[in-house]
Ligand SMILES: Nc1ncnc2c1ncn2[C@@H]1O[C@H](COP(=O)(O)OP(=O)(O)OP(=O)(O)O)[C@@H](O)[C@H]1O
């Protein structure tokens with residue numbers, strides 16, 4: 502059975518554009534003919550609200566939710582929902598997902614449950630890519646996401662505190678090596694970037710020195726239109742409706758680089774297990 506490439510979008514720092522990058526990269530990949538499934542793993546429901554609108558949760562009415570699927574270790578087929586973009590589907594989240602973190606604590610094999618659910622999802626074979634949007638934390642939900650993934654990608658605002666936060670994030674993910682031995686880093690993507698702000702340029706220079714090729718060349722620039730697009734459940738591409746749109750350009754470029762990176766990594770014979778020191782250069786970042 503064909504298996505999609507599965508990617509976790511992760512950063513415990515809030516507001517670094519994890520959700521925006523998941524939605525917009527997903528849409529950009531769909532626009533170049535890829536079949537993409539995005540999964541909302543955050544009880545904030547931001548990805549769900551952005552792409553299909555918030556889902557009211559009624560325990561009596563709701564037939565089956567992502568939370569229940571995880572608790573029952575069931576396949577996710579019934580949760581797959583189309584979005585307004587051809588080729589882009591979503592597994593939405595409902596408010597009961599807020600209980601996941603606590604419920605997982607006592608579950609057997611608690612870090613591998615999402616992976617099990619995916620293995621039981623028949624329709625997974627339809628997709629080229631699965632992108633997981635995560636909450637701003639490092640807990641069991643994020644661990645499940647990483648264990649189920651081939652790669653992780655880190656959106657990071659181009660400023661000081663998010664940059665030094667990469668050190669801790671690298672340490673946390675590095676500790677998961679035993680649970681996810683073949684997980685590879687796809688790269689850090691600078692977001693909220695503005696050429697006019699010296700802190701953005703400085704952050705980029707430091708990270709370029711320390712992360713080398715693990716820093717995406719593409720940056721997601723500050724874009725006020727990106728703030729409005731989710732309110733009408735439009736992707737940035739539909740909202741800008743212009744090839745010159747800032748978000749349209751950034752995310753098209755990001756998708757191109759994403760595909761190049763995935764292809765290059767796929768050609769590596771040995772799986773690059775995550776190494777805290779090498780992949781993130783944390784000490785250098787912290788000292789840089
Ligand atoms: N290119 C952009 N420029 C400026 N603001 C943006 C851009 N893209 C998205 N935003 C806004 O930035 C805010 C944070 O973005 P987003 O929700 O994607 O971050 P997040 O990392 O998912 O946050 P959380 O950690 O809460 O899940 C949102 O209000 C969003 O509308």
Ligand SMILES: [Mg+2]
Pocket residue numbers: 519520521543547548634635636
């Ligand atoms: Mg988010």
